Amino acid sequence: MVTIQFCGGAQSVTGGNYLINNGNIKFLIECGLLQGKAEADEWNYQPFPYDPAEVKFLIATHAHIDHIGRIPKAVKDGFLGDIYSTHPTKDFSEVSLLDTVHIMESDNRRLPLFDQADVHQSMKQWKGVEYGDIIEVDQNVSFRFQDAGHILGSAVTEVWILDPETGKRIKLVTSGDLGNTPSVLLRNYDYVKEADYVMVEAAYGDRIHEQTDIRKDILRQAVRDIIERKGVLIIPTFSIERTQDILYELNDIVENHSGEGKILGRVGKIDVYLDSPLAIKSTEIHEKYPQYYNPEARKLAKEDDVFDFPFFQMTADRNSSMAINTAPQPKLIMAGSGMSTGGRILYHEQKYLSDPNNMILFVGYQAPHTLGRRILDGESPVRIHGKDVENKIEVRKVDGYSAHADQNMLLDWVSGFESPKKVFVIQGETDASFALANRIISDLEYEAIVPEENQIIHLS
Numbered sequence: 001m002v003t004i005q006f007c008g009g010a011q012s013v014t015g016g017n018y019l020i021n022n023g024n025i026k027f028l029i030e031c032g033l034l035q036g037k038a039e040a041d042e043w044n045y046q047p048f049p050y051d052p053a054e055v056k057f058l059i060a061t062h063a064h065i066d067h068i069g070r071i072p073k074a075v076k077d078g079f080l081g082d083i084y085s086t087h088p089t090k091d092f093s094e095v096s097l098l099d100t101v102h103i104m105e106s107d108n109r110r111l112p113l114f115d116q117a118d119v120h121q122s123m124k125q126w127k128g129v130e131y132g133d134i135i136e137v138d139q140n141v142s143f144r145f146q147d148a149g150h151i152l153g154s155a156v157t158e159v160w161i162l163d164p165e166t167g168k169r170i171k172l173v174t175s176g177d178l179g180n181t182p183s184v185l186l187r188n189y190d191y192v193k194e195a196d197y198v199m200v201e202a203a204y205g206d207r208i209h210e211q212t213d214i215r216k217d218i219l220r221q222a223v224r225d226i227i228e229r230k231g232v233l234i235i236p237t238f239s240i241e242r243t244q245d246i247l248y249e250l251n252d253i254v255e256n257h258s259g260e261g262k263i264l265g266r267v268g269k270i271d272v273y274l275d276s277p278l279a280i281k282s283t284e285i286h287e288k289y290p291q292y293y294n295p296e297a298r299k300l301a302k303e304d305d306v307f308d309f310p311f312f313q314m315t316a317d318r319n320s321s322m323a324i325n326t327a328p329q330p331k332l333i334m335a336g337s338g339m340s341t342g343g344r345i346l347y348h349e350q351k352y353l354s355d356p357n358n359m360i361l362f363v364g365y366q367a368p369h370t371l372g373r374r375i376l377d378g379e380s381p382v383r384i385h386g387k388d389v390e391n392k393i394e395v396r397k398v399d400g401y402s403a404h405a406d407q408n409m410l411l412d413w414v415s416g417f418e419s420p421k422k423v424f425v426i427q428g429e430t431d432a433s434f435a436l437a438n439r440i441i442s443d444l445e446y447e448a449i450v451p452e453e454n455q456i457i458h459l460s
């Protein structure tokens with residue numbers, strides 16, 4: 001008998017963790033941290049509902065921490081098996097997991113969930129594989145990665161599982177997280193035709209994105225305006241993908257590749273700083289894998305360094321970061337974290353927030369109660385590093401940079417399957433999950449269910 005247990009990521013965007021068992025072997029898809037919820041800490045520290053020592057291997061669909069963040073804990077708790085992902089996912093995961101250790105160690109409320117040694121041990125067990133290659137783990141299971149278009153290295157995963165009782169292979173396909181196709185840099189998500197069972201994410205299962213074609217115009221106009229008034233433009237960014245999307249578009253805005261040839265200074269001169277060690281490392285990983293970009297970006301990457309342009313600087317070390325303070329204006333500063341919950345962005349917000357000549361451009365969702373949200377909502381003063389700061393900065397926002405597929409795209413991806421027996425809607429909050437499930441049932445006439453946490457379902 002083959003079963004799947006939804007140990008996490010059921011009626012929850014984060015904490016993805018799925019255990020598959022065919023009686024001969026057990027394996028996992030995802031092993032993520034629960035994030036952004038009151039019960040998250042409690043949940044993450046709980047023992048797994050299975051013995052990690054009995055798990056043969058693990059598949060990671062992409063490097064976001066809500067998909068990989070508990071892997072070192074599984075290793076610490078006895079998981080000895082191989083971890084499979086694409087090559088970029090492996091690289092990003094090492095950087096992100098070490099950063100997670102750093103964040104946990106600076107939080108003195110409780111002991112870290114795992115330490116650097118657990119991350120290093122995880123990386124020893126980690127194997128990077130190519131998109132499209134069929135990996136035969138053993139006689140029980142094989143799998144193949146296709147593109148998910150979400151962040152570099154993200155994968156849709158096809159898994160074939162032997163049912164030892166019938167001798168039949170059951171095919172399960174999981175979306176991982178699906179991208180907001182078409183993206184600036186990435187390829188579109190791949191469709192899969194055949195599957196017995198489908199797992200589809202529903203982070204934006206009840207939302208439709210705004211038009212994306214105007215996002216570059218908003219960015220260009222913000223840069224132009226700040227140059228004209230010799231101000232400071234601050235962009236809080238998420239380190240993987242969003243930062244590289246913006247850099248790629250700034251590269252085009254400054255060098256004008258998509259216009260009539262390379263006309264330098266078309267928007268005027270502005271110093272641009274990427275002031276985030278994590279985003280810098282993440283940009284370097286992007287540069288290592290141009291073969292996974294979409295055709296247009298790949299073509300440009302052959303002629304040009306797509307993340308570098310005149311007057312651009314990466315400020316990894318402390319001194320060069322602090323020198324941004326005294327650098328002449330106009331200037332543009334990108335720094336993390338994306339919702340201003342920590343990181344170097346706080347120093348820049350502290351310094352530049354009270355001057356209406358400056359501007360902050362939000363390129364991602366700002367969760368309630370975060371500093372980013374308070375600034376966006378025009379709250380003043382706001383508290384940064386224990387001090388009140390007047391919030392008089394001009395606020396703009398652009399919505400088109402989401403890395404997630406919206407409801408129509410999720411439905412479009414599911415419609416690529418010919419006749420699945422069942423679709424499991426996962427990785428969405430309860431309302432979003434049911435909204436997507438209902439559309440799958442009404443529009444596609446497929447059976448769709450929203451599993452509960454720890455529910456076990458028999459696959460046949």
Ligand SMILES: [Zn+2]
Nearest residue numbers: 062064150177
């Ligand atoms: Zn993700």
